[in-house]
Amino acid sequence: MKQNDLGRFSDASFLILSSLATGPKHGYAMMEDILEFSGTRLEPGTLYGAITRLERHGWIEALPSEDRRRPYRITAEGVMVLRKQVATLEQVASVGKKRLASLEGF
Amino acid sequence: MHWLLRIYPRTWRERYEEEMLALLEEHKITPATVLDLLIGALDAHLNYNGVTEGVSYMVNRLRSGVVMIFCAFMLFGVGWSMLQRFTDPLNKFNAVATFHPEFRVLFDADFIAGCLAFLAFLVGGLPVFIISLRRAIRHKQKNVLIPFGVALSCLLISVLATAILANWHHIGYAMTHTYVFLGGYFVLVAFLLVVGTVAVSLMITRTDFQFSELKFVFIPEIVILFCMVVSVVLSTTLIITITAYAPQLFNTQDVGSPMFITGIFLMSLGTIFGAMGFKRGLVYHIN
Structure with missing residues (x-):
């Protein structure tokens, strides 16, 4: 996996992969879904910057256009990447919780 | 917002312009959106290679x-x-x-x-x-070699099972329980075929x-x-x-x-x- 070149799009990429994990979506549906589940409002430039990178990596793929909107779906490789990212976040959250617990009393 | 998309590279527009316009029609445009699109256009000029993306x-x-x-x-x-x-x-x-x-x-x-x-x-x-x-x-x-190992194992087991089937008249159990023996063989081969097919598909996909x-x-x-x-x-x-x-x-x-x-x-x-x-x-x- 080459996640380093996602740069400032790594967070957006993670949100997009999470959104597509529930099924194919076009750009606007992804933005709405991401806002709903994470509270993050992605702007179109950021969204498409991340989409181009995810597509280049083969983590998502475009489906045939519906009207003018093109849906995307997560690939098997994308699912693997998302799993790894979720596992890393869970580990970070777990460590964070433990460290916060040790701060109790301050 | 069509004018703003014109500052994106031509190869990028050929691929994404239509869907981006459809999105912008539904999206509330704010100064942050304009700024984000400008940064996005700069990023596309620096990082988007139409040929690579297309290939x-x-x-x-x-x-x-x-x-x-x-x-x-x-x-x-x-x-x-x-x-x-x-x-x-x-x-x-x-x-x-x-x-x-x-x-x-x-x-x-x-x-x-x-x-x-x-x-x-x-x-x-x-x-x-x-x-x-x-x-x-x-x-x-590893994520390709493991499915290869699985596919190879399936092939070897099915060859072995077929070799046993070919000599079924030398096996006492097969002589007395012919249908169970044959049924078992077909179920095993069907299972191996499905697993082998999935394994090879995973190899190619990865x-x-x-x-x-x-x-x-x-x-x-x-x-x-x-x-x-x-x-x-x-x-x-x-x-x-x-x-x-x-x-x-x-x-x-x-x-x-x-x-x-x-x-x-x-x-x-x-x-x-x-x-x-x-x-x-x-x-x-x-x-």
């Missing part, structure tokens, strides 16, 4: 098309193999075929179509498989192919699909003519009418799935 997209399409045709051919192959038992016992088939030579013509033509499809499958599929395996060994790609490595599968794909269609037509014609002129064959031969229909159903399903895979890999679909 990557093409490779993904071709690769998934190859996997679909592979799975389709496996499905087709099961149905086709079932129908090949139709001449068993041969003497009874020959007796009827003497009066109805069209049976033999249809059966042989079906056999030839299936063999040609298999040959094209080997010509197109083996290089792709070998490239996948070599690349996985070179890069120590390999980073070059476009030049995949584009040559196009002609074998055409041959495979053509032979599959021909074979389905011939098999269907055969079952219709047998039903009309010699229905007793369904009772005397190894392949009864339920098995014949199941075979044609699997072949048809495989052919439809194969056509979908072929359509997926077609270049005119690639932007």
